[in-house]
Amino acid sequence: GGGDGLPRYVADDEPLAGGDLVLWYTLGVTHTPRPEDWPIMSTHRASVRLIPSGFFTKNPALTLPR
Template identity: 60%
Template sequence: MQAARVWSVMNPAAKNSLGHNTSFILVPGANSLPYIAPDALVRKRAGFINHHLWATKYNALEMNSAGVYPNQSKGGDGLPRFVANDEVIENQDVVLWYTLGVTHIPRPEEWAVMPVTHVGFKLIPGGFFSRNPALDVPK
């Protein structure tokens, strides 16, 4: 897992007027790494936490990132199984699976009610316009 990165999912068949591919860019917000040992059963069952981003070819049967019954599994189901066949995703309908986490270190000020913690990400367009569309706003 690496920090300070973004992911761009582009369509090689769609170009803007500048000749660049159009894309969507996933920009992470605050995130954390898993502190669970790699050989712990809970981490094996939740294999999706081993990477912040997964990309799979769309499959209507692949709905649960940890598999269908994660509390009863030995691990390896879900996203690790979905990507095990190494399917080509170029020029395919893809599903992005983004994993985010929170590491909360309690403070005395949070007793007895913890304040809100914000987590999330942005999915922004990239290259859809040849210039800023807001520059042509009528007066």
């Protein structure tokens, strides 16, 4: 099972410009209990950062005026 996956999805080569991009993100948290967590765990932080990779061909800050 599982279908053809990503190769089939990108086979028609549709452009992204002018379309709506959707990102489904699943965050899993593993918590190691501590004595301070008993009887109630007060807080637990989780975060997500979206960082482009290869968006620019070089660092755009190099051409900023000084």
